[in-house]
Every structure is written in C-alpha cells, then in structure tokens.
C-alpha cells in the first residue's frame with residue numbers, strides 16, 4: 186500500500202488500529218518527495234533527518250506548511266530574498282495547535298513572494314510546476330501546497346488566502362481548498378499580506394479531510410484581535426447529511442465574458458448534479474461583482490505597503506552589505522530584497538494611501554467593499570450557499586502572464602469577493618478540460634457557516650469520481 190496516496194481520515198483509521206505507524210507514513214512521503222520534487226519544486230525548506238526524528242516520536246499525521254506561516258527556529262521566508270535566513274523565535278497559533286494534536290511538521294511549501302500572485306512564479310526559489318502538466322503553473326499563491334497534495338507528496342497542507350490563494354491553486358491542481366470565514370482561524374504568526382483579507386486554510390485530497398483539519402486549526406485566540414470568539418464545531422459528521430431542500434444561488438455575473446468554455450461546461454454539469462442531489466438551484470444577482478478586482482487591488486496593496494514597511498534590514502533576514510549609512514541601508518536592502526511584484530504593490534499601495542489620493546482611492550474602495558458585502562448579505566437571506574466557477578480558466582503556461590500584471594490579476598476575479606466580504610469558500614474538483622486539466626467548483630457560504638458549504642461539497646464529491654483522479658507523474 187502506498188500510504189502517501191491515502192487521505193488523512195483513512196490513515197487515521199489505520200494508525201488507530203495499529204496497522205501502521207507514523208514513521209511508515211513519513212517514509213512513504215519522503216520517498217515521494219525525493220522522487221518527484223526536484224521537477225515539481227513544491228517544497229522549499231525540508232530537512233530529512235528532522236522529519237525522521239519527529240516521526241519516530243509521534244503518533245500523528247504529517248503536514249506541510251506554506252512558507253508564510255511562522256514555525257519556531259525553522260526557515261520562514263515567504264519565498265522572498267528579503268527574509269533569507271529568517272527563523273522566527275515563535276510558532277504561529279495554527280502551528281501550536283497542530284503540535285498539540287501530535288501532527289508532524291514536514292517542511293515548508295513554495296509560494297508567490299509574500300503571497301502576491303496567482304501562479305507561484307514570483308517565488309525567489311523559482312516556480313512550482315503543475316503536476317497535471319509540468320509546463321503549466323499550479324496556481325497561486327499557495328501553489329506549492331496545492332501541488333504537493335495533488336502529486337501525493339503530502340497528505341495535506343496549510344495555505345493562506347487573501348484573494349483566492351487557496352481556492353484557485355486547489356482548482357488548478359484538482360484538490361480541495363478551503364478558505365474559512367475571516368476570524369475563524371487565528372492569523373497570529375501568519376506573515377501579513379493584507380490583514381483585513383488574509384485567512385489561513387487547508388489544501389486536502391477530499392472534503393472530509395478539510396473538515397478534520399479545519400477543526401484542529403480553528404478557534405478564538407487572544408493573540409489575534411480579529412479572531413472571532415465563536416465555538417469550534419466538529420463538521421466531520423454533519424457534512425455527511427443530505428442536502429435536500431437547500432437553496433443555492435447561481436450568480437449570473439460569474440458566467441459572462443472571460444469564462445473558458447470547458448470550465449463553464451464542467452461547472453454547469455456540477456450544478457445540475459447538485460440539483461439532482463436535492464438542492465434547489467436558482468439564479469441570483471450580485472450586482473457589485475464587477476468592482477471587486479479594482480477594490481481588492483486598492484485595499485490589498487494599501488495594506489501590503491504598510492505591512493511590508495517592517496522589512497528594512499534591521500530586524501529580519503537580509504541586510505545590504507555595501508551601505509554607507511542607515512537610510513542608504515534601508516534603500517539598498519529593500520531594492521535588493523524585494524522582487525518586482527512586491528515593489529509594484531508597495532508603490533501602488535503607498536500611492537493609494539497618500540494624502541490627496543486617500544479619499545479618492547482607498548476610502549472609496551472601502552465604501553464599495555461594503556456594497557460588495559451587502560450583495561452577499563442580501564443573497565444569503567434567500568440562499569444557503571452560492572455556487573460559481575473557482576477560476577475563469579484552467580492552469581495557464583509558465584511565463585504566459587508574468588509580463589502582464591493585469592491579466593494575472595484577473596485570475597482571481599471569482600475568488601476575491603469572498604475575502605472582501607469575509608465569508609467562507611471551498612473549491613472542489615468538478616471535472617477536466619479537453620486538455621486534461623482540472624476544473625474547480627467554488628461554494629460560498631454565510632459567515633461561520635463552513636458546515637453548509639462543506640456539506641454541499643461532500644455530497645457532490647461523493648456523487649462523482651473527480652477527487653479520485655491523480656496526475657500521472
């Protein structure tokens with residue numbers, strides 16, 4: 186039996202029966218990583234000896250972590266040169282929770298620099314490849330986490346989602362990606378991109394594993410002032426209930442121009458299937474959808490420019506060597522340490538926040554954000570969930586969009602609104618294009634109602650075979 190190919194809930198069963206031990210699972214993962222990751226480049230920090238040592242001392246499951254989540258005394262670089270060599274002096278809250286449940290930390294996964302991107306091409310360690318087609322991107326920014334799960338180099342992984350960075354790579358790699366409600370999972374120890382949008386979530390092989398992992402990482406945390414004081418429900422049983430009578434909205438704004446025809450066909454068939462399972466699917470309008478990308482790139486860059494101010498060569502990572510005095514040192518460190526996309530966002534965000542432009546751009550964007558959220562509030566008065574495509578296109582070729590930031594920004598047109606509204610979303614595999622590239626179905630829910638979207642995702646998944654398909658590597 187190739188243990189690396191199993192899900193966490195299957196492995197948990199075998200562990201509990203005493204049929205296997207944690208070291209057996211880790212060995213099988215190590216084998217897969219050593220065989221495949223040279224070509225795939227999904228994993229950026231990895232220490233074989235440490236993994237073996239940890240696995241011998243544990244009865245838990247192995248997990249990979251996106252490189253923007255702090256692990257004490259382990260390289261945490263956001264795949265940026267500016268954090269080269271940085272080892273945090275503390276664990277993120279999610280890491281503490283995993284360790285408490287005996288999970289084995291395997292290593293860090295590749296990502297776009299500071300999670301800026303939709304393709305994992307802006308990493309200082311080079312791009313991750315899509316396991317379904319090595320000439321294509323895996324999506325981003327959590328592309329390393331999605332690719333290692335899809336390639337069976339991992340059982341599951343954590344990612345982060347600011348505008349789609351879990352759901353979009355999950356869709357493009359054919360795995361399940363869950364972005365919880367804003368505030369459900371503590372952001373303490375997640376290196377901030379845009380603090381009002383960032384949320385840690387899961388990349389898994391099936392929906393049951395997403396529910397299992399969500400339970401472990403959720404919960405109120407006094408170290409994160411935006412963490413919500415809500416209880417942590419166990420969804421793994423409830424998601425198996427049927428979905429008869431649930432009302433599902435299909436937003437018309439998500440099926441227009443720019444949607445790939447194969448993606449559209451897969452999603453429409455999936456909606457039909459969900460209807461056959463007993464849910465009632467009806468059209469709905471989310472009229473402010475067209476402003477989401479513009480609003481997002483003002484708010485996200487404004488927050489990013491402020492969050493990145495701390496990387497100045499004094500406290501973390503890289504410090505330019507040839508500087509004459511302190512201002513010169515700041516300038517040289519930031520010029521050498523940040524990549525092009527990070528610089529672009531710092532400039533854009535600083536502009537949007539500068540006096541004279543603040544009202545016209547940042548403040549206006551905040552107002553439209555409220556309208557986007559209101560669209561969802563209105564829709565959720567009538568509907569229990571909203572179903573859309575996750576990404577307008579399947580995985581594109583490496584290099585295809587790197588010279589064209591606007592086209593790259595449009596990759597997240599369907600996922601961004603959920604972050605602006607703070608609501609939960611999950612992407613589940615729903616078919617393949619003619620070129621055999623995976624397609625994802627996005628299910629959005631009411632705040633803190635992960636249960637309903639996971640239930641719809643689970644029922645759909647169990648009625649189809651998509652989640653069982655694996656790339657031929």
Ligand code: GLN
Nearest residue numbers: 300302346347348349350
């Ligand atoms: N692709 C979007 C961006 O570039 C979202 C990234 C994310 O969710 N971290 O900002």
